[in-house]
Amino acid sequence: MFELSAEDLNLSAEQKEVLAMIREFARREVRPAVKEYEPGDRYPHPLVDRMKELGLFGLTIPEEYGGAGLDHVTYALVFEELSAAWMSIAGVLGTHSIMAYVIARYGTEEQKQRFLPRMAAGELRGGLALTEPEAGSDVASIRTRARREGDAYVLNGVKTFITNSRHGTGLLVLAKTDPGAPKPSRGMSAFVFEHSGEVPGFTVRRDIPKLGYKGLDTCEIAFEDVRVPAENLVGGVEGEGFKQVMSGLEVGRINVAARAVGVARAALDDALRYSQQRVAFGKPIGRHQAIQQLLADAYAQIEAARQLVLFAARKKDRGERADLEAGAAKLFASEMCGRVTLDMMRVLGGYGYTTDFDLERYYRDAPLMIIGEGTNEIQRMVIANRLLEKYAL
Amino acid sequence: MVIGPFDLNALEVAVRLKERYGAQVTALTLGSGKAKDALRRALAMGADAAVLVDDGQMAPKEPSVATRALAAAVRKLGGLDLVLCGRQSGEWDFGQVGALLAEELGMPFVPFVPRLEASGDGWRLEREVEGGLLVVDVSGPCVASITNATDNQPRLPKVKDIMMANRKPIQVWGPVELGLGEEDVGEAANRLEVLELFIPEVKSECEFVEGDDGAAKGAALARKLWDRKVI
Ligand SMILES: Cc1cc2nc3c(=O)[nH]c(=O)nc-3n(C[C@H](O)[C@H](O)[C@H](O)COP(=O)(O)OP(=O)(O)OC[C@H]3O[C@@H](n4cnc5c(N)ncnc54)[C@H](O)[C@@H]3O)c2cc1C
Numbered sequence: 001m002f003e004l005s006a007e008d009l010n011l012s013a014e015q016k017e018v019l020a021m022i023r024e025f026a027r028r029e030v031r032p033a034v035k036e037y038e039p040g041d042r043y044p045h046p047l048v049d050r051m052k053e054l055g056l057f058g059l060t061i062p063e064e065y066g067g068a069g070l071d072h073v074t075y076a077l078v079f080e081e082l083s084a085a086w087m088s089i090a091g092v093l094g095t096h097s098i099m100a101y102v103i104a105r106y107g108t109e110e111q112k113q114r115f116l117p118r119m120a121a122g123e124l125r126g127g128l129a130l131t132e133p134e135a136g137s138d139v140a141s142i143r144t145r146a147r148r149e150g151d152a153y154v155l156n157g158v159k160t161f162i163t164n165s166r167h168g169t170g171l172l173v174l175a176k177t178d179p180g181a182p183k184p185s186r187g188m189s190a191f192v193f194e195h196s197g198e199v200p201g202f203t204v205r206r207d208i209p210k211l212g213y214k215g216l217d218t219c220e221i222a223f224e225d226v227r228v229p230a231e232n233l234v235g236g237v238e239g240e241g242f243k244q245v246m247s248g249l250e251v252g253r254i255n256v257a258a259r260a261v262g263v264a265r266a267a268l269d270d271a272l273r274y275s276q277q278r279v280a281f282g283k284p285i286g287r288h289q290a291i292q293q294l295l296a297d298a299y300a301q302i303e304a305a306r307q308l309v310l311f312a313a314r315k316k317d318r319g320e321r322a323d324l325e326a327g328a329a330k331l332f333a334s335e336m337c338g339r340v341t342l343d344m345m346r347v348l349g350g351y352g353y354t355t356d357f358d359l360e361r362y363y364r365d366a367p368l369m370i371i372g373e374g375t376n377e378i379q380r381m382v383i384a385n386r387l388l389e390k391y392a393l
Numbered sequence: 394m395v396i397g398p399f400d401l402n403a404l405e406v407a408v409r410l411k412e413r414y415g416a417q418v419t420a421l422t423l424g425s426g427k428a429k430d431a432l433r434r435a436l437a438m439g440a441d442a443a444v445l446v447d448d449g450q451m452a453p454k455e456p457s458v459a460t461r462a463l464a465a466a467v468r469k470l471g472g473l474d475l476v477l478c479g480r481q482s483g484e485w486d487f488g489q490v491g492a493l494l495a496e497e498l499g500m501p502f503v504p505f506v507p508r509l510e511a512s513g514d515g516w517r518l519e520r521e522v523e524g525g526l527l528v529v530d531v532s533g534p535c536v537a538s539i540t541n542a543t544d545n546q547p548r549l550p551k552v553k554d555i556m557m558a559n560r561k562p563i564q565v566w567g568p569v570e571l572g573l574g575e576e577d578v579g580e581a582a583n584r585l586e587v588l589e590l591f592i593p594e595v596k597s598e599c600e601f602v603e604g605d606d607g608a609a610k611g612a613a614l615a616r617k618l619w620d621r622k623v624i
Contacts, residue, residue, distance in 0.1 A: 013429075013433060014559045018552055021549050021552070024549055056552065058552065068552040068553055
């Protein structure tokens with residue numbers, strides 16, 4: 001019901017068609033499958049296969065490497081659409097697309113040719129392995145070590161909260177190549193690690209049970225003397241990993257913000273429908289002012305968040321630095337999503353709290369956008385530091 | 394601009410035939426420049442070429458006029474083995490184009506077809522009829538109107554095919570290219586006018602038949618039915 005209108009966004013024919021296809025996919029295939037996989041926390045293999053077929057894994061991968069080479073505006077809108085149906089499905093593509101972005105931007109020509117076409121086909125489905133048990137927000141203090149031994153790097157360490165690490169077939173792993181570097185961020189490197197078959201020393205140790213984001217694998221993984229070919233060091237030069245990954249997170253923040261818009265939009269959509277059907281004190285509850293306040297505030301906040309997302313995406317598409325804008329979009333959209341999902345639950349009353357309706361799922365999924373891809377506290381630090389730098393006296 | 398629901402089924406059937414036997418599928422539509430969006434979707438779904446019959450200089454207000462323009466385009470394309478269209482449009486639901494097209498082209502027409510396959514030098518088509526299916530064989534080319542079925546659900550186009558579709562040319566033909574004049578497709582060619590569109594009101598009333606006992610009630614009921622000419 002409450003969908004974004006392609007006309008208002010001034011989209012090209014191509015963008016409109018892609019979005020129309022995604023919307024149909026969400027309506028025809030994703031929505032009906034949620035109840036099958038979400039409650040039991042089961043991985044939606046058939047949907048992932050369909051996403052491969054439709055070419056969603058190659059959305060932003062350049063065309064010369066087998067992708068569709070789409071812009072970040074389309075990227076954001078696709079994430080919004082998918083998340084409005086089921087946020088977890090967007091998660092299958094989320095860190096995969098960040099990994100692809102990092103390779104496309106910083107990889108050597110040989111690496112792009114070796115990895116990107118398979119990533120676009122969804123054969124190499126990636127993820128991002130940064131977080132460790134002792135290092136979350138403070139990425140620079142990771143302990144995973146990569147030691148050069150002949151033609152390989154030997155990886156040792158534990159990563160946790162790694163999405164797509166069980167069912168995916170590859171990861172971008174951040175590790176220390178020079179633990180003694182005076183600036184810790186300069187001592188890190190990023191590696192493309194493939195694990196489509198058994199890899200000696202690599203184990204998926206545990207699936208982390210979680211409040212929402214169900215159906216998707218978020219795991220603790222371990223590397224014990226895992227050999228990664230030296231030619232998998234992104235860009236071929238040590239010490240660049242932190243910078244590469246942080247730049248990837250700029251794209252990640254656009255995608256997380258877009259997901260927040262999608263989830264909030266779905267919540268408002270359900271509340272709009274419900275408020276016209278449910279009658280209390282002689283009229284549809286949507287005619288009661290208290291409910292109207294909730295609906296109006298939700299709408300205004302969702303549209304505002306979407307504009308921030310598109311603002312950041314457009315900046316990125318122009319090739320400009322967009323960390324400030326992506327951070328602001330992520331911060332605002334995720335906080336908005338937390339508020340809106342709770343407010344829309346109020347509109348649905350007791351029914352919103354039951355698993356008979358989708359609202360409780362939106363409500364459970366919302367906090368991840370606040371915490372993931374850099375917590376909002378960290379987001380505020382990044383934004384403020386950037387402001388002070390940009391507008392320094 | 395979207396493709397009518399049954400036209401999507403027709404397109405799906407065409408693309409499946411192409412996948413099975415190898416063929417060249419051309420999507421043809423009549424409309425304004427906006428209809429190019431619909432043709433792009435057709436290309437993304439697997440059509441090899443697309444033709445827009447631009448109605449800017451025509452007045453196709455009724456199916457017979459629209460069909461005249463479409464038939465001219467089909468003739469211009471030439472060498473066809475099969476012409477598929479939706480069972481009816483998504484707007485006026487006249488459901489006439491298929492039959493009229495067959496007449497214009499001098500081909501046999503098979504309506505309400507959920508599926509078909511090659512047979513001999515022609516086609517074997519299933520046709521939906523009241524309560525069942527009828528199977529017919531046609532030698533040579535024919536026109537079929539496609540109805541929806543579980544096995545002809547329109548596929549979703551792939552992202553890359555959408556991108557390619559936007560780069561393929563769309564042929565645009567007007568009355569000049571099609572050799573059509575004012576008398577064929579102009580204002581004067583239309584003789585059918587829709588006067589009114591309404592939903593008929595369905596009334597029902599309930600009446601209790603009075604009477605002292607069953608026999609009296611029965612007689613009273615019979616009288617009422619007699620009066621209303623039911624019996
Ligand atoms: C479902 C899920 C999926 C995830 N997927 C991935 C993935 O695929 N790959 C990956 O690498 N990671 C992933 N993560 C990890 C996620 O990025 C981290 O959880 C997040 O960065 C926060 O790290 P932390 O949990 O260690 O919290 P901590 O860093 O321990 O932070 C705890 C609290 O302290 C606050 N805090 C920390 N430092 C400061 C400071 N300097 N100033 C003010 N406040 C501060 C934080 O904001 C937070 O509120 C995922 C997490 C979840 C929950």
